Amino acid sequence: MAITIDDERLDAVFAALADRTRRDIVARLSEGEATVKELAAPYAMTLQAVSQHIGVLERCGLVSRGRHRQTRPCRLEPQTLETAVSWIEESRRAWAERMDRLEAHLARLQDGQQR
């Protein structure tokens, strides 16, 4: 039952998504590839800072960088997003199941009282 082999990976993915700028970059990459310069354009910070953000996204597997002429086009790696979602869904599923059982139990109790 998923003894969380990839705990470090999850640490890194959630930490990466904990930053507004990086979430923004992910959202923009979901619309298609973009170069570092293009991704940096909207922000007040330096290009280097954005490159570092992309480095964080790359190291945790959310993004990959290629090479085309003098640019490094970035693309989303959606299956890494998947690992984050599936971790969360696991907890929500367990909780929902538990609530269902509780509800059923309460219904049985009430049945007993009415008789």
Next chain:
Amino acid sequence: MAITIDDERLDAVFAALADRTRRDIVARLSEGEATVKELAAPYAMTLQAVSQHIGVLERCGLVSRGRHRQTRPCRLEPQTLETAVSWIEESRRAWAERMDRLEAHLARLQDGQQR
């Protein structure tokens, strides 16, 4: 379309989930309520440290603490998990859509060549 009013909330939720101990606590709370002492039991760290972790989870809305006698029972707030999932799913959905369009486009190109 969601100009991210709750950016700070998302920052906090993802930052909270970026820690192994806190993810573990969330997972355990998905099996049911627990007191601070119970939650702290498995870890080498002090009770205070665990209480601080719960504080982080509480501040971002993932967990709520009640009062029962001298204990503070903690429970999961699953709708906050929902906000994190739905942010991620939005990006994945956009990416999947884009891939579908790309595929369709490539199919049309190939059709043209074959004729």
Next chain:
DNA sequence: CGTGTACTCAAGCATCTACTTTATCAAGCG
């Protein structure tokens, strides 16, 4: 009442993070 238990508050410390500036590199252009 005093003692124990469950917990929070507060201060201190080591480490990590999000930037910055300066320097460097590699590809294309005159």
Next chain:
DNA sequence: CGCTTGATAAAGTAGATGCTTGAGTACACG
């Protein structure tokens, strides 16, 4: 060739984070 462009590398800094210890609070039990 030298110069610009798009990018990474490295080093420094202010502020956040994860933990500790020590002290304080609220409830129960005898």
